Every structure is written in C-alpha cells, then in structure tokens.
Amino acid sequence: MATSGAGKSARNSKRVEAWLISVINPVIDSLRREADLLADGNLSWRYFSKKCEYIRPVRSYIEGNFRPNFEDFLTENPQFKKKFEEHDRALSKIEGAASEFAAALLHDPLFKLRVEEALKDYAVEATYARYDSEPRPPGLASMNPGMPETIAEFLINNVGSLPSYYVPYSFWERYREDFVKRFGPRENAKAGVLPRAVKKLQGISARLAGDVTRHRSNLCSKYDMAPVPIMPQGPVEELITRR
Amino acid sequence: MKTNSPFAPRNRDLLIIDTGPIRELILFHAVYDLGFQSLRPQLRPYFDRRAYKQLSRFLGLFRERTTSASVVAELYRWIQGLPDPSGHQQLWERIYQEFRNMGLNEEVVRLIDMPISIVAEHGPVDASLLELARRHLSRNPAILTVDSWLARECGRAGVASGFQLIEVCHRNSS
Numbered sequence: 038m039a040t041s042g043a044g045k046s047a048r049n050s051k052r053v054e055a056w057l058i059s060v061i062n063p064v065i066d067s068l069r070r071e072a073d074l075l076a077d078g079n080l081s082w083r084y085f086s087k088k089c090e091y092i093r094p095v096r097s098y099i100e101g102n103f104r105p106n107f108e109d110f111l112t113e114n115p116q117f118k119k120k121f122e123e124h125d126r127a128l129s130k131i132e133g134a135a136s137e138f139a140a141a142l143l144h145d146p147l148f149k150l151r152v153e154e155a156l157k158d159y160a161v162e163a164t165y166a167r168y169d170s171e172p173r174p175p176g177l178a179s180m181n182p183g184m185p186e187t188i189a190e191f192l193i194n195n196v197g198s199l200p201s202y203y204v205p206y207s208f209w210e211r212y213r214e215d216f217v218k219r220f221g222p223r224e225n226a227k228a229g230v231l232p233r234a235v236k237k238l239q240g241i242s243a244r245l246a247g248d249v250t251r252h253r254s255n256l257c258s259k260y261d262m263a264p265v266p267i268m269p270q271g272p273v274e275e276l277i278t279r280r
Numbered sequence: 281m282k283t284n285s286p287f288a289p290r291n292r293d294l295l296i297i298d299t300g301p302i303r304e305l306i307l308f309h310a311v312y313d314l315g316f317q318s319l320r321p322q323l324r325p326y327f328d329r330r331a332y333k334q335l336s337r338f339l340g341l342f343r344e345r346t347t348s349a350s351v352v353a354e355l356y357r358w359i360q361g362l363p364d365p366s367g368h369q370q371l372w373e374r375i376y377q378e379f380r381n382m383g384l385n386e387e388v389v390r391l392i393d394m395p396i397s398i399v400a401e402h403g404p405v406d407a408s409l410l411e412l413a414r415r416h417l418s419r420n421p422a423i424l425t426v427d428s429w430l431a432r433e434c435g436r437a438g439v440a441s442g443f444q445l446i447e448v449c450h451r452n453s454s
Contacts, residue, residue, distance in 0.1 A: 067315050081313075083377065090373060091313045100318055101366025175343055175383060201340025204383035 052109070053260045059103035060110045061253050062265060067098035068246040075239045078195030078223065082135040084186045089132060092238075095121040095245075114252070120245050127238040134231040138222055139189040148220055152185045155212045162207075174207035184208070192221050193231070293419040295342035296412050299354040299405060300426030301335065301445045302347070302378065306355075308332050309374050316367055324426075324446075331449035338448045339382060342422070346385040348408035387412055406430050413440035424448065 071092050074081060081091035099107045111118050142148050156177065163174050177184050187205060190196075191213075198213075199206045218224060222231045257264055307323045310316040339345065359371050378384070391399070394407035406427065413421045413434060422441040423434050434442030 063315060063317070070313070070315065083373070085376070086373065090370075090377070097370075098315060100316065101364040102318075104366070173343070179383060181380065200336040200381075202336055202342075202345070203381045206340070 048261050050260050053256055054266045055106050056110045059106045063098055064249055071242050080194050082193050084182050084190045087136045094125040124241050127241045131234045134234045135193045138231050142189045159208050175204050292342050294416050294421040295345045296409055296423045297347045298425035299351045301424050306374050334449045345382050349386045349388045350405045350408045
C-alpha cells in the first residue's frame with residue numbers, strides 16, 4: 038500500500054510539516070492558478086520558448102531549495118509520481134499542439150495576407166494621427182518576435198484586451214475580433230488538437246488538485262497538524278521568509 | 281474627443297524607466313503568476329494587484345519607453361543575488377517578456393559623458409538616466425523611479441519630470 042507516513046511519530050512530524058509548507062501547499066496553489074488560466078483559455082504559451090510560462094511541470098512549482106523535500110515526498114507517497122507525470126505529459130502535449138498550431142498558422146497564406154493587410158492599415162494610422170491632439174500609436178517594426186508570431190501567440194493564449202502599455206495594444210484592440218473569428222484555435226475546426234489537449238489537461242489538473250488536497254487533509258488528520266502550520270521562528274519558516 | 285478609441289491620446293512621448301519599477305513588475309509576476317512565494321518579502325508592500333493596474337495605466341500614457349543599458353546590468357546583479365538559481369531562467373524569461381511587451385528600448389551612455397560628481401555619489405545608473413533625459417529633452421521626457429533623490433533631481437536639473445513609483449500607484453487610484 039502506498040504510504041503517506043513520515044516516520045514513526047504520528048503527531049506533529051517535522052517531516053510532514055516540511056512537505057506541507059514546501060511541497061503540498063505550493064502544488065495546490067499552483068494547480069489553482071493553473072485551473073484559472075485554463076478556464077480563461079490563457080495557456081501563457083510563448084512563441085520564443087515554445088513553452089507555457091505560467092503552467093509548468095509539477096516539479097517546477099517547487100522552489101529549488103525545496104526540491105529535496107519534493108523527492109522525499111514522492112519517495113514516501115509514490116502514488117503521486119504517476120499522477121504528476123500524467124500532468125506533465127498533458128502539458129507537454131499542449132505545448133506541442135500550440136507550437137504546431139502556430140507553425141501551421143504562419144504558413145497559412147490567408148493568415149499571412151490578413152496580417153499584411155492589417156499591418157498596412159495600421160501603419161497608416163501610426164504615421165498620421167487622426168487628430169492633431171492625438172499622438173500616433175507606436176510603430177510595430179521593432180517587435181521581436183514579429184507581428185505574425187505575436188498574433189499567433191495571442192490567438193493561442195485567447196488574449197483579450199492587452200494592458201495599454203503593451204506595444205501592440207492599439208493594433209490588437211482594432212483587429213482582435215477579426216483575427217479571432219477567422220483564425221482562433223477555438224473557432225477553427227482544423228485546430229481541434231489544441232482545444233482537446235487543453236480540455237485534457239483541465240481534467241487531469243482538476244483531479245490532481247483534488248487528490249493532493251485530500252491527501253493534505255489525511256496527513257493533517259493523521260499528524261494532527263494544520264494545513265498551513267503556524268510555527269515559531271523555526272528553520273523552515275526562516276528559510277521561506279528569508280530566501 | 282473619442283475616449284474609447286484604440287488610438288486614444290497618449291499624453292507624453294517618452295518615459296525613461298529606472299531599475300526599481302522594472303524590478304517591481306518582475307516581482308509582481310514572479311509572486312502572483314509564477315508562485316515564487318519566497319520573493320514576496322521583496323515586493324514593496326504597496327505593490328499589489330491594484331497598484332499593478334495603476335502602473336500599467338501610467339506606462340500606457342507614453343508612446344515610447346526607454347532605459348539605460350546599466351539598468352539591465354543592475355537587474356542581472358539583483359537576480360544573481362537571489363539564492364535559488366533554479367528560478368533565474370524563469371525570471372529572465374519574464375524580463376524578456378516585459379521588455380518585449382512594452383517595447384523597452386535600451387540606450388548606452390558612456391561613463392565619460394556622465395557628471396563625475398553624480399556617478400561618485402549616486403552611481404552610474406542614476407547618472408545615465410539623467411543623461412538620457414538630457415539627450416531627449418525635446419521629447420518632454422519623464423523618469424519613473426523608486427528613488428526619491430532621482431525623482432527630485434530631474435526637476436532640479438530641468439531635464440525631465442520625475443515620478444516615484446509609489447506616487448504613481450497612489451495618484452492614479454484616486
């Protein structure tokens with residue numbers, strides 16, 4: 038049977054305390070953030086890295102200094118190893134599907150044409166302000182990656198309105214609807230792989246969050262501990278606050 | 281005046297950004313989006329979600345944003361000083377993303393072009409930002425900083441309007 042134990046003492050185990058603070062709670066918090074992002078369709082996928090920035094393999098949710106606690110947790114609770122791997126595989130599929138979607142889009146002549154048209158249209162606006170009192174919107178020539186790649190990223194991440202200080206803010210306000218309607222992965226039947234991969238991770242992530250939360254409750258009952266242990270200035274707390 | 285136009289007026293032309301506000305932006309994302317809880321104590325107490333929104337609005341008032349190459353070096357020193365090297369790559373990815381998103385330009389100011397007295401007393405970063413403001417005087421620049429001396433010095437030297445981050449976060453919220 039998979040254990041959830043942490044040695045012989047069934048009360049106030051320091052080892053379990055360390056798991057709670059440095060492994061279990063960060064994983065639960067991260068999976069909650071992940072659920073919110075996925076619900077919004079925001080994969081935080083980046084063209085330059087071809088990875089999701091805010092949705093990551095479970096191990097990455099643990100800060101580096103606490104990775105030994107993570108390894109220790111998995112040794113004592115091996116049932117989570119497979120669950121974490123399943124999560125990470127689903128994430129990897131999303132990243133692959135997003136990269137494929139972006140590559141296909143960037144080769145799509147219709148997309149290229151539409152980007153070209155929109156950029157020409159925008160360049161006129163950016164060169165001549167409509168009113169004297171209106172400064173020109175910023176040019177997009179220095180964008181790196183370029184605008185086609187940026188638009189692909191926005192579509193994959195289901196980006197709505199951008200913060201107003203982002204260089205492509207005005208462009209995206211003006212052309213977002215059109216690009217989403219014509220090329221968005223959720224509107225495009227050919228892009229079915231990506232929405233399916235997202236749905237799959239959503240399910241896995243929700244189940245995992247439930248499993249880890251239940252496991253936390255069990256540990257708390259078994260070791261008579263609070264989910265967020267409140268300690269006097271001990272070495273673990275000091276580590277967390279000082280790092 | 282069409283206030284809802286995506287091409288609505290941007291009030292000023294150029295904002296010069298010091299290390300402090302960039303660091304707060306990075307810290308904000310690191311804590312709230314990447315879950316780096318150990319960095320939370322480094323985030324200024326007033327820099328919460330609301331302050332982030334105010335800062336976003338403020339940054340959006342400028343058509344262009346620039347900084348000095350020395351600021352990048354200062355960000356490097358900050359990250360190198362953090363004890364968990366496993367998070368460095370992600371912090372740099374966030375910095376790259378912020379620089380991309382805001383189209384932040386970087387300009388080199390030679391040491392010999394900076395006043396020795398300011399370099400000696402306040403360091404080359406502050407001196408380089410003031411020099412940038414001098415360079416772009418015709419563009420009515422502003423400097424955003426967390427440093428009260430630099431914010432005051434902008435006005436005193438007559439090269440830019442100086443804004444402190446805390447003031448921006450509070451002023452816009454009213």
